[in-house]
Amino acid sequence: MKIQKGYGCAFGGGTIINAVAVWKGCAYAVDLKTYAEVCLFEDLSSSEKSKQAEKSGKIEKNEKIEKNEIKGRIYENPTGNSDLIEKCVSYVLEEFGCFKKASVLTKSEIPMAGGLKSSSAAANASVIAALDALGEELNPEEIVKLGVRAAKEAGVTITGAYDDACASFYGGVAVTDNRKQELIKQEPFEYDVLILNPDTTAFSSETDVSRSVLMKDLVETAYDIAL
Ligand SMILES: Nc1ncnc2c1ncn2[C@@H]1O[C@H](COP(=O)(O)OP(=O)(O)OP(=O)(O)O)[C@@H](O)[C@H]1O
Numbered sequence: 027m028k029i030q031k032g033y034g035c036a037f038g039g040g041t042i043i044n045a046v047a048v049w050k051g052c053a054y055a056v057d058l059k060t061y062a063e064v065c066l067f068e069d070l071s072s073s074e075k076s077k078q079a080e081k082s083g084k085i086e087k088n089e090k091i092e093k094n095e096i097k098g099r100i101y102e103n104p105t106g107n108s109d110l111i112e113k114c115v116s117y118v119l120e121e122f123g124c125f126k127k128a129s130v131l132t133k134s135e136i137p138m139a140g141g142l143k144s145s146s147a148a149a150n151a152s153v154i155a156a157l158d159a160l161g162e163e164l165n166p167e168e169i170v171k172l173g174v175r176a177a178k179e180a181g182v183t184i185t186g187a188y189d190d191a192c193a194s195f196y197g198g199v200a201v202t203d204n205r206k207q208e209l210i211k212q213e214p215f216e217y218d219v220l221i222l223n224p225d226t227t228a229f230s231s232e233t234d235v236s237r238s239v240l241m242k243d244l245v246e247t248a249y250d251i252a253l
């Protein structure tokens with residue numbers, strides 16, 4: 027069986043302004059990385075099926091005719107939820123009209139659900155690795171947006187966390203409007219950081235949005251200062 031492999035890597039980060047209250051946020055990257063490896067397996071049966079369907083005129087070229095079969099694994103946490111990275115790979119394959127079986131493995135220096143952007147790093151790294159495996163390219167904005175789409179669909183975020191995704195991909199500091207998925211400002215940010223990493227988890231999906239919204243005026247002020 028022919029296997030195409032690809033590799034990707036992205037940074038973790040931290041929050042400067044949490045976007046949950048007003049959907050506008052600011053995040054910075056830290057030099058902790060998540061690595062992803064994607065393997066694409068030649069799935070003759072499904073590519074044969076799609077060729078036949080195209081020939082019979084039942085579908086347009088590139089139309090999605092079946093789901094990709096993606097198996098994800100998180101090295102440090104084999105029972106962890108791999109939906110996010112599977113969706114990232116699936117969306118990349120769909121983007122290029124591919125129907126394949128694939129696997130995606132992440133290895134990370136970033137603790138999961140510890141406020142250090144593990145999900146953004148995993149998403150970006152997986153999208154980059156899938157593109158590398160396919161031998162295809164997307165521009166940086168498209169890469170980040172595919173990962174954000176996967177994060178929303180996997181239910182690991184409230185606003186899509188475009189701020190975190192941009193910091194993770196570009197490095198430095200990113201100020202964003204998450205509703206519009208706009209990168210408002212991006213700057214280098216070179217500091218030593220000391221990270222306190224308590225042995226607890228806090229999943230973004232479990233954020234109490236109504237409590238966050240209570241701070242919206244303060245968040246707006248912080249955002250104006252950040253601009
Ligand atoms: N290394 C990884 N490999 C694959 N999926 C991961 C990885 N790290 C995180 N995830 C996915 O992201 C989810 C955690 O996302 P969450 O946003 O809660 O954490 P975080 O990104 O570390 O936190 P924050 O957004 O506050 O910085 C996990 O349940 C898992 O689905």
Ligand SMILES: O=C(O)C1=C[C@@H](O)[C@@H](O)[C@H](O)C1
Pocket residue numbers: 041043044045046051052182183184185186187189190230231
């Ligand atoms: O899930 C979300 O939308 C977010 C989660 C946190 O990481 C925040 O820091 C980010 O600004 C938005």
